[in-house]
Amino acid sequence: MILGIDEVGRGPWAGPLVIGAVVLGGAQIEGLTDSKKLSKKRREQLNILIRDQAAGYGLGWVSAAEIDQIGLSESLRLATRRAVEQIKVSYHEIIIDGTINFLDGTSKGQYVTTMKKADLLVPSASAASIIAKVARDSYMAEQDDAYPGYKFSSHVGYGTAVHRAAIDKLGVTPLHRLSFAPLAKYKAPVSIDRSTNLADKATETVSTETTKKIGDRAEDEAANYLVRHGHEILERNWKTKYCEIDIVSLKSGTLYFTEVKYRKSADQGGGIAAITKKKLSQMKFAANYFVQAQQITEPDLLLAVISMTGNPPDVEEFIELK
Incomplete structure (x- = not known):
């Protein structure tokens, strides 16, 4: 069987890069x-x-923050690895659309054939391009609520x-790729203190992001993390006058209600330290309120927390709460 791979989102100024990977097996899809x-x-x-x-199929996501941090070429390799890791069925060949083997240097690299227009010629690669584009377009459409005025749903x-x-x-x-040339002018300005003695090393001061911007970026990366691990995002920042939920997702028939907690460093106790008994009670109330509001019958519910640290934020730990 063939594992087909294709990417979506290499060139946009904003949003994640997504790699699709599909093994059709015996499926005949016209x-x-x-x-x-x-x-x-x-x-x-x-x-x-x-689906x-x-x-088998997989989606590998790399956020804008990761692209800025490691570059586009390495991001393509990372997203491909993430997608392939989700494939649990056997296959004898990997066909990647294009001319670059993004699995080169890995144990899978020897099985790769690169092919121009594979997404047009190889059904499994076509399928990979379709699930990747639908997933990314849907994600960008959801960002209209988070970032009104940008019209992400129209230009993705x-x-x-x-x-x-x-x-x-x-x-x-936080969705924008500041490492891309058209957006380079929006990078945080760097100023050098030239008043120091010439024998001293020049110091650079980088303007810091606001807490809100870092928090928004943390929630974006948390959502990307869940998607990479097989979740379908149903709601983000769901709010009523009584309660709110950071992320509602669905995986294997279970509704996950995930709280995102960010700390600048793990030395501050990590985000999970903020889940007190009172907070846990609030999370349970919010989950039950959501289920009632959506008229979901006999739901399988699970509360979870994602602890984020650093800048750019990175997932430190994902815990399912009992």
Whole structure:
């Protein structure tokens, strides 16, 4: 069987990079082709069929913050590894769309064939391109609520005139890739103290992000982490006048209600230290309130917390609460 791999989101100014990986096995799905040649409606129809009928599939996500930190080339390799790690069925060959073996140097690299237009010619690669694009487009559409005015659902992060105008008016968000040339001017300015003695090493002061921006970035990375581990994000920052939930997700029939806790460093106790008995009670109330509001019958519920540290924020620990 063939494991097909394709990427979506290499060129946008904002949003994650997503790699799709699919083993179709014996599935015969009509209409598979390059996702860019399909209408949105048809892509979404095929996405459901692929997820239902394929022998195995995976999605590898790399956030904008990670792209800025490690660069696009390494991000492509990282996203590919993350996608392939989710494939639990056997296969005898890996076909990657394009000319670069993103698994080179790994144990899987020897099984790779690179192929131009594989997403058009190889059904499993076509399927990979479809599930990756639908997942990324859906994620970007969700960002309209988090970042009103940017119209992410329309341009999904690409450098359109509308997107450029929004950035000029509103500035950048944690979704933006500041390492990309068109956005380089928005990087935090670096100032050098030139009043020091020439024998001393020049010191650089980098302006710090606001706590809110770092918190937003932490929640973005937490959501990406859950998606990479098989969750479907249902809600983010779900709020009522009585309660709020950071992330609601679904995995294997279980509803997860996840609290995101960020600390600058683990020396401050880590985010999980903030889950007190009172906070746990509030989380239980919010989960039950959500279930009632959505009229979900006989739900399988699970509370969880993601502890984030550092800047850019990184997942320190994911714990399912009993």
